[in-house]
Amino acid sequence: MQFFFEVLIAGLLSGVMYSLVALGYVLIYKASGVFNFAQGAMVFFAALTAVGLHDLGLSLWLAVPLTMVAMIALGLVTERVVLRPLVAQAEITLFMATIGLTFFIEGLAQAIWGASVRGLELGIADVPLDWLLDHANMAISQFDLIAAGIAAVLVAALAIFFSKTKIGRALRAVADDHQAALSVGIPLHHIWGVVWAVAGFVALVAGLLWGARNGVQFALTFVALKALPVLILGGFTSVPGAIVGGLIIGASEKLAEVYIPPLLQTLFDTQMNLGGIEGWFPYVLALLFLLVRPEGLFGERIIRRI
Amino acid sequence: MFYREAGQFKATYAEDNRIFPIRQDRIVFAFIIIFAFLGVPLLASIGLVSNYTFTAILTPFLIFSLAALGLNILTGYAGQLSLGTAAFMAVGAFASYNFMLRIEGMPILVAFMLGGLCAAGVGIVFGLPSLRIRGFYLAAATLATQFFIVWCLTKIGWFTNYSSSGVISAQKIAILGYTFESSMSKYLFVLSVVSVMALLAKNMVRSNIGRSWMAIRDMDMAAEVIGFRPMRTKLMAFAVSSFYCGVSGALFAYAYLGTVEPEGFNLDLSFRILFMVIIGGLGSILGSFLGSAFIVLLPIVLSITIQFLEHSIGLNLPSGIGSSIELMAFGSLIIFFLIVEPHGLARLWQIGKEKLRLWPFPH
Secondary structure (H helix, E strand, O other): OHHHHHHHHHHHHHHHHHHHHHHHHHHHHHHHOOOOOOHHHHHHHHHHHHHHHHHOOOOHHHHHHHHHHHHHHHHHHHHHHHHHHHOOOOHHHHHHHHHHHHHHHHHHHHHHHOOOOEOOOOOOOOOEOHHHHHHOOOOOEHHHHHHHHHHHHHHHHHHHHHHHOHHHHHHHHHHHOHHHHHHOOOOHHHHHHHHHHHHHHHHHHHHHHHHHHHOEOOOHHHHHHHHHHHHHHHOOOOHHHHHHHHHHHHHHHHHHHHHHHHHHHHHHOOOOOOOOHHHOHHHHHHHHHHHHOOOOOOOOOOOOOO | OOOOOOOOOOOOHHHHOOOOOOHHHHHHHHHHHHHHHHHHHHHHHOOOOOHHHHHHHHHHHHHHHHHHHHHHHHHHHOOOOOOOHHHHHHHHHHHHHHHHHHOOOOOHHHHHHHHHHHHHHHHHHHHHHHHOOOHHHHHHHHHHHHHHHHHHHHHOHHHHOOOOOOOEEOOOEEEOOEEEOOHHHHHHHHHHHHHHHHHHHHHHHOOHHHHHHHHHHHOHHHHHHOOOOHHHHHHHHHHHHHHHHHHHHHHHHHHHHOEEOHHHOOHHHHHHHHHHHHHHOOOOHHHHHHHHHHHHHHHHHHHHHHHHHHHHOOOOOOOOHHHHHHHHHHHHHHHHHHHHOOOOHHHHHHHHHHHHHHOOOOO
């Protein structure tokens, strides 16, 4: 039972990290209706740039803001060069353009910083928390807890940004209806620029945390793919959905990885190694979930007319 | 001036129903087919077409065209976005391998068909969610196919005949005692299969079933109201599309690579095929071929260009940078293409035809 809780909590905490990546997708989808496949590449780019600058001898306090500037620039350039010419095109065309963007950003990151795996030290040790180990005899990583805390702060900050500031209100207006927003005088391109910059910021936070956890390497882009089931579970347009979806996916995939392979082995009576269920379980879970609720947990209800 | 249909009258129903109603089109098409079947081998026999051209350009081009055709049926005609194409190809390849391996004296073409049918079965199962969900939700859900199938093929040893590395070596292609060994014979084999299947596809999308796919694509509610059965139509699209992908996967393993592992059918391959469909043109058979040619040739042209630059300017790039720049160029070309012509190469061809009709007069 204790082991179960240990796995569950570790899963929830890693789920928070998925949520962080998923947030970036939601932000852009909400505001512009673009499914930005390049979010994963942005996470990779951010992490690699921060580490690269740090390795050049800059302190983290300098490297991270500089990366932030780079991410904002990247976001603005993307909006200007890729999205603006494609305005009013079919969704799938925009989606394909962001896949093209993914290739470009991945290539750019590796052309500048090289393809080798780099370590990132944020100064938070990835060790079990002593207090919990002593009292409840559970090994919960300190790093994961702090990462979850950072994610919580980020989400709260975004929520305030969206509901209280002028730009936030404009963002929500744009998300609701592009044309109506435009007609009441909201500068659409300006808003999209802001969204891409914010998404870049979220990518930076996610990149730093994931990079510190797994090392900064190309595999970071695969982590971003894991954010997709989170998205479909939570709904493409919902920030809380991204969080809850992330928690569900994180917890269930870790539990599945621990408990399902032995079950399958006894079921089929084999000694085969059936590990690696993590790789597909979230997708299948999300798929089954969609069969029940096609719009995700918190997605807007789809009303279809002829 | 030359490309005019003036004076060509359709006197019978059959003439009205032709694939190429314009005589000039028929001539050009016949020329292309004759050139592909006879001209290319002739050129090869006098040494103008090298072995490399067959193995690295022509054969993969045809195989990917078939896969793109399959995906185009699903995405372009029936409107269901899928990111699991490579998984269906994997099913086709591994199923054919097992049929050949486990059944004595199995004819290879039958094995390919059975492999395609297996892929179609898998396609129907994973197509079921499309009845409830659409758009990007469906695209993300099809990722389940991609990861689940590859995991199954990797982990369950029976599929790979318990090979320790998970790599299978495809059996030789032999029909009626003739073994297709040389790269040219493999090319001809692939060409025949692809031509027949492309003809079938062209006729399918012009028929009742194709029209029902397009109705579902354009507005599924309306299609349902006027009497198309969405379940049957969508699952049919998944089945046919997966069949094409499955056969192309089998060709990919047998005629192109020879040895494959499940990981070879990864998400990257799915994306590449999706690119072919988008760049070639959604909902166009010709587009699948054009897109495939573009995506197969692009990396080759890029790497040649970079090599050329390195030699001519003495530009000395550190190792690894070259491939990164290729990646960047690939990405930006795709974006560029989407911006310039979002409807794909097939649309460019159409515009070109319109222009040709008037040429050399302004109106």
